[in-house]
Amino acid sequence: MLKIYNSLAREKQDFVPINPGEARMYVCGMTVYDYCHLGHARVLVVFDIVQRWLRASGLRVTYVRNITDIDDKIIKRALENKQSIAELSEHFITFMNEDAAALGIEPPDHEPRATAYVPQMLDLIGQLEKNGLAYQAKDGDVNFAVRKFAGYGKLSGKSLDDLRAGERVEVDSAKGDPLDFVLWKHARENEPFWPSPWGNGRPGWHIECSAMSSDLLGKHFDIHGGGQDLQFPHHENEIAQSEGAHGCQFVNYWMHNGFVRVAEEKMSKSLGNFFTIREILKKYDAEVVRFFILRAHYRSPLNYSDSHLDDARQALSRLYTALKSVDAEASPVDWEEPHALRFTQAMNDDFNTPEACAVLFDLAAEVNRSRSPALAGQLRALAGLLGLLTRDPQVFLQATPSSETEASIAHVEARIAERVAAKKNKDYAAADRIRGELLAAGIVLEDSAAGTTWRRQ
RNA sequence: GGCGCGAUAGCAAAGCGGUUAUGCACCGGAUUGCAAAUCCGUUCAGCCCGGUUCGACUCCGGGUCGCGCCUCCA
Numbered sequence: 254m255l256k257i258y259n260s261l262a263r264e265k266q267d268f269v270p271i272n273p274g275e276a277r278m279y280v281c282g283m284t285v286y287d288y289c290h291l292g293h294a295r296v297l298v299v300f301d302i303v304q305r306w307l308r309a310s311g312l313r314v315t316y317v318r319n320i321t322d323i324d325d326k327i328i329k330r331a332l333e334n335k336q337s338i339a340e341l342s343e344h345f346i347t348f349m350n351e352d353a354a355a356l357g358i359e360p361p362d363h364e365p366r367a368t369a370y371v372p373q374m375l376d377l378i379g380q381l382e383k384n385g386l387a388y389q390a391k392d393g394d395v396n397f398a399v400r401k402f403a404g405y406g407k408l409s410g411k412s413l414d415d416l417r418a419g420e421r422v423e424v425d426s427a428k429g430d431p432l433d434f435v436l437w438k439h440a441r442e443n444e445p446f447w448p449s450p451w452g453n454g455r456p457g458w459h460i461e462c463s464a465m466s467s468d469l470l471g472k473h474f475d476i477h478g479g480g481q482d483l484q485f486p487h488h489e490n491e492i493a494q495s496e497g498a499h500g501c502q503f504v505n506y507w508m509h510n511g512f513v514r515v516a517e518e519k520m521s522k523s524l525g526n527f528f529t530i531r532e533i534l535k536k537y538d539a540e541v542v543r544f545f546i547l548r549a550h551y552r553s554p555l556n557y558s559d560s561h562l563d564d565a566r567q568a569l570s571r572l573y574t575a576l577k578s579v580d581a582e583a584s585p586v587d588w589e590e591p592h593a594l595r596f597t598q599a600m601n602d603d604f605n606t607p608e609a610c611a612v613l614f615d616l617a618a619e620v621n622r623s624r625s626p627a628l629a630g631q632l633r634a635l636a637g638l639l640g641l642l643t644r645d646p647q648v649f650l651q652a653t654p655s656s657e658t659e660a661s662i663a664h665v666e667a668r669i670a671e672r673v674a675a676k677k678n679k680d681y682a683a684a685d686r687i688r689g690e691l692l693a694a695g696i697v698l699e700d701s702a703a704g705t706t707w708r709r710q
Numbered sequence: 711g712g713c714g715c716g717a718u719a720g721c722a723a724a725g726c727g728g729u730u731a732u733g734c735a736c737c738g739g740a741u742u743g744c745a746a747a748u749c750c751g752u753u754c755a756g757c758c759c760g761g762u763u764c765g766a767c768u769c770c771g772g773g774u775c776g777c778g779c780c781u782c783c784a
Contacts, residue, residue, distance in 0.1 A: 280784095282784085283784080284784095299784095409780085412712085415713070416712080479784065480784030482782095487783095511715090517776070517777070520784095523782075548722075549723065549724095550723085554716080554777070554778085560722095561721085563734085565733085565734090568733045568734065575748090578747090578748090599724090605724070608724055608725065608732085611724070618749090622748090679743080681744070685743095685744070688745075692745095697745095698745085700743095708746090
């Protein structure tokens, strides 16, 4: 039985789908005005795993991950870059897709863009107005009246009065309550706008997710995910909008992943301490990055540093090494096998990927001992559920993230041939010299009865 | 100020009221021309103070420290 930590209940709960055999999941994706950083990579990987495990558990999954392609930052950046908003967002959507593909992220079933859902947003705002939860302020903005929605704060555990006490935002006098949030912003100069019953304008940040999720998944669905920083106010506001408009429960299970940190601080744009995915991929294999993320539980903080990635690379190499010398059977998971049972137990416990990885290492040790093609196949199959060990071991072990040329690989092969000849002549000094030279270049040689192989250090 | 999360061995990171987590690093042995890889073995834990218990890293209470949200943020 799968258990999920539900942010709404603040405890692990049995996952019971609304419709038996089916899971509908919505995840807040990217705002496309810049490159994705490692924090974004974590969301992508974490919910890719959720999606994969739900499917592996036999559920029919509909996975929606949205793209925010209209908001303040995009408008600002487009102006700075002197390009259109469409150009800017297209540009970064392309980069995002490249990064996601590199990380082994399976494409979601739907990837809706906010700009394509303006009519649905307007319908929703109209419904909220009809329900007495939205009002148009003097400045033309349409706001949500948080005091009118009884459950406001239930996700984040905040009470409106506490929020008011801690209010640090400049009060917008046009709002009925400082905590009211905007559903529809009136048109301003140099900004794109859409016509609406409330005049020309553009959507507020939160309304898009309410509109897209109900359109693609229905008014009530199973799982909603995103980074921990979205819990408040974004997800709280989504609940207010969706439940306020539809009059029914919005989402059963809320999932929030922890932050990536740098030197014990949250990695974020505003702190300027972020590393983009493509920056990291210049130094580390994408699968190493994926493994690095999966080695920590999704709700724990994850500290980023080169030495941690070095460590992850060494660890992943151990798994690939186990597959290198055994001809793994290409078989599906044998679910009755003991490692698979442990793996399943781990994943069913709120997606405990660190424990699932530990099972992979135990299994790898078993493969090394037994040289069993069936067990090697099992290792490959289980790891595959996490999107790991999907490549040829030799390709992984010899891969280099930077732009190494074929020529240098040819050079390695040539030097190995020289060394084999030297060894044949019992000229061990020459053999060791060649090995030392290659080692200095980060190439490790491994002699075995079957001959000499090499890998990157 | 309000709300929440965390503190595990040299580093990273899980489960668990009593029995080896796991990975990296380290040490000893096997193996090897020597290595590497692999195998076998050893060493190294649970912030502090109380409480519950036959027994607590694990449960409860109180500290201390760290982090996050309350403002755009994955």
